[in-house]
Amino acid sequence: MLQPAGILLLIILSWSTVEAAKNGTCFARGKPAKIQEVPWIASIQSNDKHMCSGAIINPKFVLIIGNCLTNLSLTTVKVRVGKADRDSGSNAGVCNEIIHTRNPKYPRDDNLSLLKLCEPLKTSAEVKAIEIIDKQPQKGAKGSVSGWGSLTKWRYNLKDCWAEHSKVLRKTDVQLKDIKECATIGKKIFTTTSVSDVNICSAKLEFTCSYDAGSPLVIGGKLAGIITAGSCIRRPEIYASLYNYRKWIETSTKDK
Numbered sequence: 001m002l003q004p005a006g007i008l009l010l011i012i013l014s015w016s017t018v019e020a021a022k023n024g025t026c027f028a029r030g031k032p033a034k035i036q037e038v039p040w041i042a043s044i045q046s047n048d049k050h051m052c053s054g055a056i057i058n059p060k061f062v063l064i065i066g067n068c069l070t071n072l073s074l075t076t077v078k079v080r081v082g083k084a085d086r087d088s089g090s091n092a093g094v095c096n097e098i099i100h101t102r103n104p105k106y107p108r109d110d111n112l113s114l115l116k117l118c119e120p121l122k123t124s125a126e127v128k129a130i131e132i133i134d135k136q137p138q139k140g141a142k143g144s145v146s147g148w149g150s151l152t153k154w155r156y157n158l159k160d161c162w163a164e165h166s167k168v169l170r171k172t173d174v175q176l177k178d179i180k181e182c183a184t185i186g187k188k189i190f191t192t193t194s195v196s197d198v199n200i201c202s203a204k205l206e207f208t209c210s211y212d213a214g215s216p217l218v219i220g221g222k223l224a225g226i227i228t229a230g231s232c233i234r235r236p237e238i239y240a241s242l243y244n245y246r247k248w249i250e251t252s253t254k255d256k
Helices: 004-023 153-165 179-185 242-253
Strands: 041-046 049-058 061-064 077-081 090-099 113-117 142-147 170-177 199-202 216-219 222-229 237-241
Touching: 041 061, 049 077, 049 222, 049 242, 061 222, 061 242, 077 113, 113 242, 142 222, 170 179, 170 199, 179 199, 199 222, 222 242, 237 242
Parallel strands: none
Antiparallel strands: 041 049, 041 077, 049 061, 061 113, 077 090, 090 113, 142 170, 142 216, 199 237, 216 222, 222 237
């Protein structure tokens, strides 16, 4: 049975979603972005349905979260690139998936996967690989995160509005916080996430939805992380800190 505080939270969320719909925001975060601003982003789709975002590591490989395609056949998967509209652009088939070994105690950690494309992407101003960051980002570092609308359950409260807004590529600036500070703020998230340097986080102070899982965090023009945990409330966003996975990425993609 819901406690009074839980009932009140649902009422507040319902009212907020109605107000957001009236204002046409749909919890949209940041500003619409052109694909040339983030040419490394990709939409990972199964049977033409968006599943998560990814980052182009090189013309043959795209980095995503490890549980994006759970229980899906790769024959149904396409990587769509080159357009800000999530359902437009060219697409490439996926011939193999390399999934990082997970820690059973912290299943949100090491939640990474590499998709090997059947044919290399043709690079251009709209389709371009991004380099992995070469040092661990520190507290206070500023960067930007980009992606499409969150795939969390809250979108169902705004179905008509969200269907339109979730397809629009958006971008926003963020600043990193200490991972332990984020753990204090977002205790529920961190029940399955270790407070270690394999994760980095940024505080989200506004009542808006995070971008979808796998959305890339860029610091100093390099890929620093991808979103592994977000929400539609004021709760920290958690990213896999890719500096810690450079060796795995390099080994997994070398001469393949």
